[in-house]
Amino acid sequence: MEKQLPPYNTFNNYLKNHFGERVYRVPVDAGFTCPNRDGVRAFGGCTFCDDRGSGAPTINIELSVREQLASGIKRVGRRFKAKKFMAYFQAFSNTYAPVGVLRSLYDIAFEFPEIDGLCIGTRPDCLDDEVLDLLAEYNKKTFVWLEIGLQSAKNKTLDLINRGHSAEEFFDAVKRAKARGLRVATHLIFGLPEETREDMMETVRQISEPSLKLDAVKIHQLCIYRGTPMEKDYKDGTLPVLDEDIYVDMVADALEMLPPDMVIMRLVAEGMEEEIIAPTWSFEKERVTKRIDDLMRERGSVQGCKFQAREMTYSK
Numbered sequence: 079m080e081k082q083l084p085p086y087n088t089f090n091n092y093l094k095n096h097f098g099e100r101v102y103r104v105p106v107d108a109g110f111t112c113p114n115r116d117g118v119r120a121f122g123g124c125t126f127c128d129d130r131g132s133g134a135p136t137i138n139i140e141l142s143v144r145e146q147l148a149s150g151i152k153r154v155g156r157r158f159k160a161k162k163f164m165a166y167f168q169a170f171s172n173t174y175a176p177v178g179v180l181r182s183l184y185d186i187a188f189e190f191p192e193i194d195g196l197c198i199g200t201r202p203d204c205l206d207d208e209v210l211d212l213l214a215e216y217n218k219k220t221f222v223w224l225e226i227g228l229q230s231a232k233n234k235t236l237d238l239i240n241r242g243h244s245a246e247e248f249f250d251a252v253k254r255a256k257a258r259g260l261r262v263a264t265h266l267i268f269g270l271p272e273e274t275r276e277d278m279m280e281t282v283r284q285i286s287e288p289s290l291k292l293d294a295v296k297i298h299q300l301c302i303y304r305g306t307p308m309e310k311d312y313k314d315g316t317l318p319v320l321d322e323d324i325y326v327d328m329v330a331d332a333l334e335m336l337p338p339d340m341v342i343m344r345l346v347a348e349g350m351e352e353e354i355i356a357p358t359w360s361f362e363k364e365r366v367t368k369r370i371d372d373l374m375r376e377r378g379s380v381q382g383c384k385f386q387a388r389e390m391t392y393s394k
Contacts, residue, residue: 085374086333086381089294089343096221102160103197104150107137107169108183113203114242115170124229125239125307126267126300128353131170132199135350139169143186151192163190164223166197173200173209180212188220195221202226202251203243214258224260225296226251229267231281238271240307249290256291263293263343268328269300269320271311275328282332286340286385294341297332299325301347302355312356322359322366330373338382345370 083091093101112131114120123131130137136153137146147165154160165187173180187193196216205226216222230236231245248264255262264285268278285292299320302312311317320328329345336342348363359366374380 082371082375084342084371085379086336086342087338087340089341092294092341097162097194099162100158100160101162101164101194102154102158103164103166104147104154104193105137105166105168106143106146106150107131107139108143108167108172109139110167110170110172110174112171112174112201112242114240119203119242120240122240122307124241126270126303128303128306132168135353137169143183144189147187147190147193151190155192161192163193164195164197164221165190165193166199168197168199171200171204172198173213174204177208177212180209184216195223197223197225199225199227201243202228202248205251205255207254210255210258210260213255213260217258217260222260223263224255225263225265226255227265228281228285229265230270230273230277231284232273232277235270235273235277245284249284252290252292261293262291263295263341265296265298267298267300268325268332271317278328279331279335282335286336288337292340294343295336296344297329297342298344298347299357299360301349301357301360303349303353304355309355319357322357322369326366326369326373329370330377330379333370333374333381334377334379334384335386336381337385338380340381342381 090100112123115123138149141149151163154163184196187196198213213222213224226248228248229239229241233244236244252262266281285295302308302319308317312319333342346363346366347360349360351361354360
């Protein structure tokens with residue numbers, strides 16, 4: 079029986095169509111921090127973020143960038159029989175350094191003939207014009223995928239989670255990146271403190287604005303990581319997490335609202351039991367993702383079936 083395709087545009091299919099075969103990302107921690115950790119914007123970082131800075135558990139921070147890439151290519155290549163890779167500068171804010179430092183780090187990736195592009199995760203307040211010009215330079219000679227975290231378009235929420243930047247800064251950074259021809263993705267978190275369902279859907283509406291020309295999105299449930307400020311709030315009973323049924327339903331609603339051509343990078347965050355306290359269904363990514371797919375098929379819906387262009391507004 080032929081496997082059914084998801085009723086939305088997956089990142090794997092996007093990369094396969096672009097490169098002609100599957101491409102795998104090799105995660106890297108290049109030793110960056112964030113401006114809401116070091117005092118430039120705030121201290122302590124985002125209240126949901128652990129001491130890995132959203133880096134993958136496979137990253138060995140004791141290794142150099144070169145060593146991380148070499149071991150990652152070997153590990154991923156052996157597991158998936160992969161031949162093409164992207165260097166994924168993932169942990170913390172990977173444009174938060176002088177341009178000369180960034181260039182020296184990014185250039186290491188191209189010492190490996192198997193690497194065909196860069197994937198760079200960062201924040202909107204770490205993307206001045208000089209940095210964007212550097213990324214545009216790389217984009218002329220290789221494949222560049224820029225991930226700019228937003229989490230919520232509601233400024234009150236961004237303040238509550240100690241994000242250290244505004245929604246306006248995000249939209250400005252995306253527009254300046256797109257003006258340089260860069261491919262841009264963002265991350266959203268459903269279930270942040272004090273947000274209603276409508277708040278979350280409003281964020282989806284705002285990133286769907288056609289003039290923004292956003293290429294892709296990752297949607298995650300809020301996970302409570304050990305050692306974070308949110309762990310205390312969760313244990314005190316002041317911070318609930320989303321029920322699985324509610325999350326599945328909301329993600330299906332969001333997919334229907336998103337532009338039909340937007341790439342869907344991920345719909346469920348995952349992690350290990352040693353690091354995540356709740357929700358427990360975070361350990362079953364494939365099952366929860368299948369529930370989202372099945373729900374959309376039950377509805378007879380596909381990505382973008384309720385997409386409506388509208389004028390950009392901001393939620394304070």
